[in-house]
Amino acid sequence: MPAPRKYPLELRERAVRMYRTSDPKPQIKKLAVDLGVHPEALRGWIRQAEAGERDDQLTTAERAELVMLRKENVQLKRANEVLRTASAFFAAQLDPARPR
Template sequence: MVAPRKYPLELRERAVRMYRTSDPRPQIKRLAVDLGVHPEALRGWIRQAEADRGERDDRLATAEKEELAQLRREVKELRRANEILRTASAFFAGQLDPTRPR
């Protein structure tokens, strides 16, 4: 289960938009204080927005993160199914082979 967000999505989008449209660019710390958010939170939002726009290569875009999480869940489920099938196959092989010692 995902933890609730401390700051609303509207505030995040507005803060990033304010940072990007200001000329010259304001200091992140000053803008964060003006908006009443933690400076590192604002810095993270700006970095994520840049990654989503393809301006950064050091972070995954939001869509890529969601896809990665979905694929990891799928792999986990498939591994669990394979383990069940492996166990069932060993059980039935033992039941069907009367010469095999138990």
């Protein structure tokens, strides 16, 4: 069971909306004090809202998959290098007349 939320969702949505619609952008710390929330909580809500709109950044799942694929790629390159070296070694053993 997830932990109960300290701040209601309506407050989160309203705070993010207030930050976005105000011009010029207010300081997060001042807005947080006005709303009675912790500044880092507000900063996280704004960051989450912006992350959902950005197409140029990877999601957490995509980032984890990228890390896994990069590790797999390194392992496959290492295996290919071992197979290439073994192939050259055994080819030299089978054909002793071949210059080295």
